[in-house]
Amino acid sequence: MSSETNTKSRGVSEPTDHPLLVSTEEQDYTDLAELAASLCQTSIAAISLLDQGQLYFKAMKGLTPQQLSRENPFSEQVIETGISVLIPDASLDSRFANHPWVLGPPHIRLYAGVPLRTKGGEVVGTLCVMDSIPKSITNAQIKGLQTLAQQVLNLLELRAKTRELEEKYTILQDNNHLLWGTVSRSSHDLDQLNSELETLLYRASHDIARPLSSLEGLSRLARMESLPDDQRRLWEGVAHTTKEMRNLTNKFQQISEALSEAPEISFPVSKIEELLIVAVSRVRDRFPEANFSWEVIDAESSPLSVSPQLMVIILTNLVENVWVFRKTNQKEPPWIRLEILPTDHAVTFSFHDQGIGMSPQVVDRAFEMFYRGSEASKGNGLGLYVVGRVVNALSGVYFITSEEKKGTTFTFSLAI
Structure with missing residues (x-):
């Protein structure tokens, strides 16, 4: 038996709601199972996932799930121990010799399985190979299975991330529809405010212009008269102020024209x-x-x-x-x-x-x-x-x- 450190084990009776398990059957998983069978020169390979305390087959090569009973003591052993399990001849192993898979079809003899362990140490399933002929596999083949198991996890994680992005995209689309409605209303309100501002600037500049014209006329007349110096300086100040006010109203008119x-x-x-x-x-x-x-x-x-x-x-x-x-x-x-x-x-x-x-x-x-x-x-x-x-x-x-x-x-x- 080839083993690895038992960091965390899970029994089949312990449920899990790991998000990676929410995934439909896809050809990519079947391809990995076929690659495992080819690596170990076996007729059967399977990917099993643990969900709510029960194992189910995610992908198989050489058999269909209907050909097997629901109990899978071999993969349960991998999950319980959290390590790789190698059984060269199940008919000689007291733990499995009387199991229907051994006594009847598919007459399992060789079983080699490795755990699917997440980065957090959680075992969520197994990758295994089986055959009806008693034999062993090498340590290199076990390591190859462990590498393929990591690829299964990577694929599960990728699918989970894709689903998460799809869900977020759907939420984003819904929010965009709501936001667009808000923006449309805000745009209408902004257009109305701009229109009101344009009207205000136009009216204010013209309303101010009339009294300014009167002040300018009065200041010109006053400066034409012979006045004491202090009064002349006063009227010159009025002229300067009205000139600056005229410039300000001109700027307001220009802003009004820019808004129109x-x-x-x-x-x-x-x-x-x-x-x-x-x-x-x-x-x-x-x-x-x-x-x-x-x-x-x-x-x-x-x-x-x-x-x-x-x-x-x-x-x-x-x-x-x-x-x-x-x-x-x-x-x-x-x-x-x-x-x-x-x-x-x-x-x-x-x-x-x-x-x-x-x-x-x-x-x-x-x-x-x-x-x-x-x-x-x-x-x-x-x-x-x-x-x-x-x-x-x-x-x-x-x-x-x-x-x-x-x-x-x-x-x-x-x-x-």
Whole structure:
């Protein structure tokens, strides 16, 4: 008898609900049984599993389960001892000589079985070979059976994992259906909130614009009068405040336009300089002293399906940043280079300046609402936030690269 360490034994009366045992008969197990019979040169091989205290045949070679009685004292011996069992001639072994398998068909003489032991030490079945001719098998063949037994366990574990994944996949599908319903409702709610926000921004910007116009008119009239210095300074402060409020309402209007579904108008990229000129003009409305030089590098003409109105918003805010964050010690006007690279599916715009640049910390937060990254900024911190919202509204992508004291490049791509 070839033996191995008896780490844990189980009697046939002890039930088990091991998950590996929940498996249907498959050809893979039959193939392993046939391989065991071939290895040991026997006519019969079987894989038995223990379930609820009873052994049943998982796969057989040379016989069918119907040809054998339910009692399997040979494999029960393997499970009880937890070690390999070798019986060269069962008719000469008092434990088995009177068993129906020995006295009648299939007239078992040779039996060699090894336990199916899990990594946790639990014996869940056996792999055995049998023959009607008395003989022995070698230690090498016993080791071969033990190797095949491990393959049986691997196959059982693989099937168990597959079933577990299938069950989890089913649960995941059910959860996805529930989640999709939730997302659909949330998406509807989000669309409604965006619509309400758009309406709020539109109405607020226009409602504020009317009293601002009145204040601007009054401040202009007051400054035309001959006033004491303290009153003149007061009205100049009012003019400055109304100007900043006007800029804020303009930003709100731009955000409102970004949230709305602007009509798509196709125009050639070669006309982008016309939009840049409009943007420069708008910046000069706010900063009359502003002056710029620029060049537009256009690789080739390509149609771009996008709202020119939204493109002007992007360019206006970028040009405004060029002026606000210029190098004030230079006599030359701030310089802008707009490079355009059309491809088959998109157009990429790179907007370069030679201003004071940004630190990495500022770049990381540049698109946050109301964030002002420099003492030089006298605005409301909405410029780049608006740019990001507009590019998002156009289903584009964007990023910034910058180096302090050397300048900044804002790059964005829009689909054609």
